[in-house]
Amino acid sequence: MEHGSYQDRSASTFSLADEDHTLANSLRFTLNQDPRVTVCGYSIPHPSEARVNIRVQTTGDPANEVLKDSCQDLMMICQHVRSTFDLAVADFKNNKGSGSE
Amino acid sequence: MPKVPLWDLPELPQNHLPPHLQLQKTRVSCNNDAPTNTESIIYSGAYAAMGVDNSLRLGEFRKNFKVNVMKLNEEDMEFDLIGIDASIANAFRRILISELPTMAIEKVLVANSSSVVQDEVLAHRLGLIPIKVDPRLFEYMSENDVPNEKNTIVFKLHFKCERKSGERRTVYSHDLEWLPFGSEYVLRTENSSDSTSKPKTYTSFNSSQETLPEFSNNPISVTPGIIISKLGPGQEIELEAHAVKGVGKTHAKWSPVATAWYRMLSEVVLLQDIEDEDAQKLVNKCPVNVFDIEDMGKGVKRATVARPRDCTLCRECIREPGWEEKVALRRVKDHFIFTIESTGALPPEVLFTEAVKILEDKCERVITELS
Numbered sequence: 001m002e003h004g005s006y007q008d009r010s011a012s013t014f015s016l017a018d019e020d021h022t023l024a025n026s027l028r029f030t031l032n033q034d035p036r037v038t039v040c041g042y043s044i045p046h047p048s049e050a051r052v053n054i055r056v057q058t059t060g061d062p063a064n065e066v067l068k069d070s071c072q073d074l075m076m077i078c079q080h081v082r083s084t085f086d087l088a089v090a091d092f093k094n095n096k097g098s099g100s101e
Numbered sequence: 102m103p104k105v106p107l108w109d110l111p112e113l114p115q116n117h118l119p120p121h122l123q124l125q126k127t128r129v130s131c132n133n134d135a136p137t138n139t140e141s142i143i144y145s146g147a148y149a150a151m152g153v154d155n156s157l158r159l160g161e162f163r164k165n166f167k168v169n170v171m172k173l174n175e176e177d178m179e180f181d182l183i184g185i186d187a188s189i190a191n192a193f194r195r196i197l198i199s200e201l202p203t204m205a206i207e208k209v210l211v212a213n214s215s216s217v218v219q220d221e222v223l224a225h226r227l228g229l230i231p232i233k234v235d236p237r238l239f240e241y242m243s244e245n246d247v248p249n250e251k252n253t254i255v256f257k258l259h260f261k262c263e264r265k266s267g268e269r270r271t272v273y274s275h276d277l278e279w280l281p282f283g284s285e286y287v288l289r290t291e292n293s294s295d296s297t298s299k300p301k302t303y304t305s306f307n308s309s310q311e312t313l314p315e316f317s318n319n320p321i322s323v324t325p326g327i328i329i330s331k332l333g334p335g336q337e338i339e340l341e342a343h344a345v346k347g348v349g350k351t352h353a354k355w356s357p358v359a360t361a362w363y364r365m366l367s368e369v370v371l372l373q374d375i376e377d378e379d380a381q382k383l384v385n386k387c388p389v390n391v392f393d394i395e396d397m398g399k400g401v402k403r404a405t406v407a408r409p410r411d412c413t414l415c416r417e418c419i420r421e422p423g424w425e426e427k428v429a430l431r432r433v434k435d436h437f438i439f440t441i442e443s444t445g446a447l448p449p450e451v452l453f454t455e456a457v458k459i460l461e462d463k464c465e466r467v468i469t470e471l472s
Contacts, residue, residue, distance in 0.1 A: 016467065022195045023463045029188040032143040033157030068471050071464040076159055077189060078461045081182075082454055084168045088180065089450045092170035 012063035014054045020044065024052040030070040030077075036061050118153055128368065129432040131414050133425050141187055141434055171438075178449035181366070182437040189460075190363055190437045196456040197361040199349040202236045203446045204254055205229075206354075208343040210286055210303060215337050216272075218330045227258075227342050228354045230274045231324045231444040236357075238315055242345045248283070248304040250313075254321055254344040255280040255304060262332035270332050275325035277342065281310040284341055304343070324445050357452055359442040366436040367412040370429040371404065380404035383428070386418045410438075 016023070024042040031040040031054075039057040056063040118126065125138045145156035165184035172179040182190055209224040216223075234254065242252040256277040262270040283306035290301060310316050330338060349356030369391055375383055376397075383404045384392045393407035412430070419425045441449040 014471075019463065020195075022192045022200070023460070023467070025188045026192045026460065027467075029143050029186050030157060033145050033155075035145045035154075035156045037145070064471050068468050071468045071471075073157060073159065074189075075461050075464045077162065077185075078457050078464070080159075080163055080166060081168075081185070081189075082457045084166060085180075085450075085453060085457070088168035088170050089173065092173055096173075 009062040009064075010060050011057040012055075012067075014056065014064070014067060016052050016054065018050050019052050020050065021052075024054060026074055027054060027067070027070055030073045031056060031067065034066060034070055034073075036066050116153055118148060118151070122148070127434055129365070129434060131416060131430040131432065133416060133419050136432075143186065143188075173450065175448055176443050176445065178441045178443075178453070180439055182363075182439055184435050185437065186435065187437075190439070192460055193453070193456050194361050194363060194439075196459050197358050197441060197452060198356055200459055201357045201452060201455055202241075202346050202348050203355050203357045203444070204232045204234050204236050204239060204344045204346055205352075206232070206256070206342040207345045207347070210284070210341040210343070211339075212286070212341070213337055213339040215335075216330050216332050217336075223330060223338070223340075226329055227277075228352070230277070230327055230329075231446060232321065232344055233323065233445050234321045235315070236346055236446060238313075239346045241347075248343060248345075250283065250306040250308055250310050252345060253283070253304055254310070255284050256323070256342045256344065257285065257340075258329075258342065259339045260332065261337040262334055264335040267334055269334070272329040272332060272338060273325065274323050274327035274329060276329070277323055279321045280341075281316070281320075282306055284343070286341055303341070357444055357446050358449075359444055361439070361441045363437040363439040365432040365434065366438060367409055367414055368431040368433055369406045369409045369412050370431065371406060371427065372429055373427055375404040375427055377402055379427075383418060388415060388417060389413055392418075 021044070024044075028040060028042055031037050036058050037056060038059055040055060042052050042054045044052050054067070056067055058066050117123075124130075126142050129139050130137045142155065145154070147155045149155075162184065167181070167183040169181040169183070170178070171181065206224075206227045209220075209227055211220050211223070214220055214223060218226075232254065239254075240252045242248065246252060257280050258272070258277050260270070260272045260276055262268075283304035284302040286303050288301045288303055310321070332338065347355035380392075380394050380402050384390075384394055389408075389411045391406060391408050391412045392404050394402050395405045397403050414430055414432070416430060418428050419430065439453075441452060443449045443452055447455070
């Protein structure tokens with residue numbers, strides 16, 4: 001994983017190895033939802049190389065901090081999805097058990 | 102709509118989009134010619150000019166996000182994910198298909214195969230048989246690892262069709278026999294002089310897998326009933342198959358799902374009252390029976406949308422001229438009807454939670470590498 005940046009810390013390109021649309025597109029979503037981000041996007045430079053480049057430009061905050069926060073947001077979303085899903089499954093199993101009796 | 106002067110328009114409530122923009126943001130319109138508003142508007146400042154904040158608020162997300170389980174058994178599951186963006190739902194789907202590990206046969210040691218099925222075809226067929234075992238109990242085998250009880254499952258297949266019988270016999274997947282002690286085939290070595298030590302085999306198991314608490318009472322098996330080959334009189338297959346852990350992006354045989362997919366909930370809206378003859382016409386138009394007729398009294402019959410979930414958006418109901426003004430077909434952008442078909446290694450609800458965990462791990466990896 002590399003970190004390409006200039007003197008200006010507010011704009012950076014992050015190159016993530018062994019990742020694809022799965023993570024990059026989700027991160028693009030959470031990054032875009034962050035009000036500190038002015039521009040962001042990602043590209044896969046070559047289809048036979050497992051690598052994505054994520055471009056982040058911010059209103060002034062360091063880009064790597066913003067990306068880190070976006071990852072954190074995505075993790076929180078995942079955790080919430082998981083707990084809600086587990087609850088829903090447990091609910092379904094309980095109701096099914098009582099329904100058949 | 103009657104013309105209303107601008108200054109007579111009511112004040113919009115704070116942080117709410119006007120209805121037409123809300124519709125564009127949350128629904129895909131499926132028109133006769135083409136769908137419109139297919140994109141999701143995710144930029145936080147998309148509506149900044151109107152003073153509406155479009156950024157992610159976790160509190161808001163937690164309040165709106167819902168999961169409804171529709172169907173659940175050992176193999177299939179259907180559930181609704183409501184209030185989540187397509188990018189994240191798609192991430193879950195992609196992980197389910199290509200990044201969740203399972204065990205699958207990777208190496209086949211053929212001792213004898215006189216059937217008409219070629220060895221490589223036979224090996225490929227064996228590879229695709231789903232093995233009913235929790236992959237979390239095993240480790241990945243890397244290039245320099247020796248096969249041991251923690252990373253390999255060994256199966257034996259010995260099947261013969263007697264010449265006398267004169268009948269053909271079918272080899273099924275359940276004829277594979279689990280060998281908890283590892284391979285039985287002796288590895289040929291140059292200095293086989295010391296006959297006292299245990300002969301070296303193709304695997305080096307330190308202990309039997311049967312002694313592990315997970316397998317002591319439920320032996321490892323494969324999905325039964327899959328035809329592997331057919332043998333003519335006098336033909337025989339004798340082989341050993343070694344299964345290892347892997348992920349679906351290396352080869353589809355490691356994919357834990359037959360498939361996993363989602364569709365957006367369809368929404369059918371009647372823009373005007375459709376009554377009597379037209380109502381009957383509308384009911385007859387729909388091939389999946391979305392509409393019903395309701396008796397309004399006084400002999401008036403009105404069409405209603407009874408089963409919008411069944412709508413396949415075939416657009417048959419709006420194909421004829423004039424009907425597009427009466428019926429609107431839409432898709433709800435943040436309501437996903439998710440279906441998982443498991444191959445049997447893990448139940449579908451476990452697969453989904455594992456997939457979510459993998460996405461979390463990916464985020465964590467990025468965070469640690471950035472700091």
